[in-house]
Structure formats: C-alpha cells, structure tokens
Amino acid sequence: MVLDDLGSSLRGTLDKLRGKSRISEEDVEDVVKEIQRSLLSADVDVSLVMELSDNIKTRALEEEPPAGTPARDFVLRIVYEELVDLIGESTDLPLEEQTILLAGLQGSGKTTTSAKMAWWFSTKGLRPAVIQTDTFRPGAYEQAKEMCRRAEVDFYGDPDGDDPVQIARDGLEATSEADVHIVDTAGRHALEDDLIDEIEDIEDVVDPDVGLLVLDAAIGQGAKDQAQQFDESVGIDGVVITKLDGTAKGGGALTAVDQTDSSIAFLGTGEEVQDIERFEPNGFISRLLGMGDLAQLAERVERAMEHTGEEEDDWDPEDMLEGQFTLKDMQKQMEAMNNMGPLDQVLDMIPGFGGGIKDQLPDDAMDVTQDRMRTFEVIMDSMTDAEKEYPRAIGADQIRRIARGSGTSEESVRELLQQFKMMERTLKQFQGMGSDKEMQRMMQQMQQQGGGGMGGMGGGGPF
Numbered sequence: 001m002v003l004d005d006l007g008s009s010l011r012g013t014l015d016k017l018r019g020k021s022r023i024s025e026e027d028v029e030d031v032v033k034e035i036q037r038s039l040l041s042a043d044v045d046v047s048l049v050m051e052l053s054d055n056i057k058t059r060a061l062e063e064e065p066p067a068g069t070p071a072r073d074f075v076l077r078i079v080y081e082e083l084v085d086l087i088g089e090s091t092d093l094p095l096e097e098q099t100i101l102l103a104g105l106q107g108s109g110k111t112t113t114s115a116k117m118a119w120w121f122s123t124k125g126l127r128p129a130v131i132q133t134d135t136f137r138p139g140a141y142e143q144a145k146e147m148c149r150r151a152e153v154d155f156y157g158d159p160d161g162d163d164p165v166q167i168a169r170d171g172l173e174a175t176s177e178a179d180v181h182i183v184d185t186a187g188r189h190a191l192e193d194d195l196i197d198e199i200e201d202i203e204d205v206v207d208p209d210v211g212l213l214v215l216d217a218a219i220g221q222g223a224k225d226q227a228q229q230f231d232e233s234v235g236i237d238g239v240v241i242t243k244l245d246g247t248a249k250g251g252g253a254l255t256a257v258d259q260t261d262s263s264i265a266f267l268g269t270g271e272e273v274q275d276i277e278r279f280e281p282n283g284f285i286s287r288l289l290g291m292g293d294l295a296q297l298a299e300r301v302e303r304a305m306e307h308t309g310e311e312e313d314d315w316d317p318e319d320m321l322e323g324q325f326t327l328k329d330m331q332k333q334m335e336a337m338n339n340m341g342p343l344d345q346v347l348d349m350i351p352g353f354g355g356g357i358k359d360q361l362p363d364d365a366m367d368v369t370q371d372r373m374r375t376f377e378v379i380m381d382s383m384t385d386a387e388k389e390y391p392r393a394i395g396a397d398q399i400r401r402i403a404r405g406s407g408t409s410e411e412s413v414r415e416l417l418q419q420f421k422m423m424e425r426t427l428k429q430f431q432g433m434g435s436d437k438e439m440q441r442m443m444q445q446m447q448q449q450g451g452g453g454m455g456g457m458g459g460g461g462p463f
C-alpha cells in the first residue's frame, strides 16, 4: 500500500543521514523528493503531496533539533508528525448506541465491511445489527446474510423488497434490540443521480450518527470527486479503506480523507469477517516506518489463540521469538496464522521486521498459501512427535512413510521441510537483531519521551 513503499524508500534515504549531527538543505531535499515520489506514484493528490512536503521541508530547515538528537532521528520525527497530521486521528466511534450509514461505489466492499464492522462491535460487547438495503445488486442480500451469520450478528434484509427506504425503515424496527445499527446501501458503477437521491432518502429515514465512505484501496485520483459528492449528500465522518491486503496503493483514500476533512475509521484486510482493523494512526505510521506495532500484533495473536481451540495448549507464540523453533511450533503458528492473516502482514507488526528486512527475504518465505497450509497440516498429522521435534533428522524412508500415511506426495513432504527450514532461518535472522533487549530499550525510550511513537526510533532502532 501507499505507505509501505514510502517506508522502504524513506528508510534508504534516511540511512544516508546516519552519523550526521547536522542536516544540510541538500539532505532535506533528498528526503522530501523521496516522499513526493512515493506519494505521487501511489496516486495521492498532487496538492496534498506538495503541502506535506513543504511542511516537512520548512520544519526540517527552520526548527532547531534538540541537543544531542542525530539528524536522522530529527528528520524522521518531523516526517512522522506530519504524516500523523495528514492522516489524523481515527474516526471517533464511541462504544455506545449508534447508527452508521455506509456509502460507496459498487464493489468498494460495503457489504463485506458492514458485516466486518458488526463483528468488530460484537467483540466490544455491543449488539450490532446489519440492515441491508441494496435492492440493486442481485446477490447482495444473500451475501450480507451469510456474512452476518458467520459474524454471529443480527441481520435484516428483504430479498423481495424493491424499496430501499422502506427496507431501512422496517430494518430499524425489526432490529430495535440492537445497539449499533449498520445500514448498508447499494452501490453503482459511478456516481449517478439516482444513487445520490436514494442514499439521501435512506439517510433521512435512518438519521445516522456516523456516515462512512467505503473506498477500495485501489482507487486513484477519482477518490476526490467521489468523496466530495458523498460528503455533500450524506456527510462523511470517516473512511474505510478496503482491500489493503492486495497490491493497491491506497493513495486515493488519503486524498478522500483530506477532501472530506474526515479520518480513517477502519482498514479492511481480507474477505473474511474478521479481516478488519480499527485504524490507529500512531500504530499505522510506526508500522509503515518499520517500527512495528506491538499492540496490534498482541491483539492478533490473542485473537488467533482464541480460535486455535480449547485443546490442551502449552504453545507460547513468544517461543517463536526466542529460538526454540520446531515443527510443532510451525504447526501451531500455521493454525494461528490462519486466523491472523497473511504472514507478511503479521511480520509487519513485529518491530524490526517491517520494510527493509522483510523485503530482503525470499518471496517464498511469505508464500504460505492457504492451500499449502492445508497440505502441510495433513502431513504434520502423519508425523510422530519425535519427527516434529527434530525435523532435521527426518530421512528418505520417513519421508516415504509420511507421504503414504498422509495421502500426499514425497515432494510435498520435502516442500514442508524446506518451508520449515526457511521459517527457521527467517526467525534466526530476527533473533539476531537482539529483539528482546532492543524492544525493551525501545519501550523504555518511548516511556521516557512521553509515550510518543517516535521515541523508540532514537539511534539503533530497527531501521
């Protein structure tokens, strides 16, 4: 996504400042150019890019770095603060009764997002209900109903209805026991007058407390007009950026946030109901700058562990950071990762693993696809405990036996062992960074500096 790219290119540029105590105008120019290049190539609106880069330049040249602050940290802090300023706080969504109206173009992910958000609110102890008013797209009703079933939340829709406004009215009544009403609306290919009229009518009936614009991360410059129109008709308080698990850059979404003077509420990171994250600007930016976001990682690991089942479980995810890595750990991790999301996203959250280092890993290290995982799981079920503890000792005879026992091929078994070795190497690389001490030191620094996300970046951080 947009800032991923910024993270790695910026790290390279900032590394050139290493060891310098003062920065020259030329250094600042380099940094600013890098930021401009990466934001523009991610489709962020030109005037927005110029504003951001001008601010960074002015501050970097005019402000006096605090005594003893290396030039690199000083510039980084400014970049960080300006990005926080640009992206803003996350949309205010108090955990209380409310009605949320979702707007957006066809296919942006509204229906999926409504169920995901409902799931999210349910994890916070509230009782959400999704009201599906999309009578335009065949299949929207079934899709929403099925996702709400999976999310275990209330749902209202009318597969035979053709009046979205009436459905909205009936839906509010039918789900009156719910605390949070999430009203999904129909999308169209482009902004058409009838879409705008329809959503305005729905808005009149539901009287939402919050209007959210759902945007596909792939949206480019078109985001500006769309955001403006929806803002004028129903009022946009926040943006949900979907499909951030793909290759899209998300720059348009930043433009929309700026255009509507709103903020980001949620990020969508997959097709399942749980693939949603509440947007946290500090964590988000720290993560993209390569600092990792421990809080999010902890939350994901915790959630994944809940799903790993009640079976006896002495597996501690921290082992993965401490060096006792066996196939048993890999098995548990794979179960957990099934629930946590793709490995590369998880790694982004580990301090020191984002950007640079991850980029240097072979692509294969991340390529544990769902299918491969399933095959691996079957294979591991056919292994003995000893084989899982000492996979390196597995020989050709055992490979043959395991392949036969699991109904897979010897090649698949070898592939699993290969994957294991790769993960082991990957983790060693991470351990080699002295993660524990480094992390403790980072936390201490952050505390000393008032908990600001930047403190930990002072010298020797994982950049």
Ligand SMILES: Nc1nc2c(ncn2[C@@H]2O[C@H](COP(=O)(O)OP(=O)(O)OP(=O)(O)O)[C@@H](O)[C@H]2O)c(=O)[nH]1
Residues within 6 Å of the ligand: 104, 105, 106, 107, 108, 109, 110, 111, 112, 113, 134, 137, 140, 143, 185, 186, 187, 188, 242, 243, 244, 245, 246, 268, 269, 270, 271, 275
């Ligand atoms: N990978 C990925 N896919 C997503 C995400 N959010 C939605 N999708 C997919 O995008 C497609 C469109 O999503 P919908 O939720 O149907 O979009 P919509 O805005 O309701 O579409 P209309 O009802 O036609 O307006 C579906 O195939 C979803 O599974 C996401 O965060 N990641």
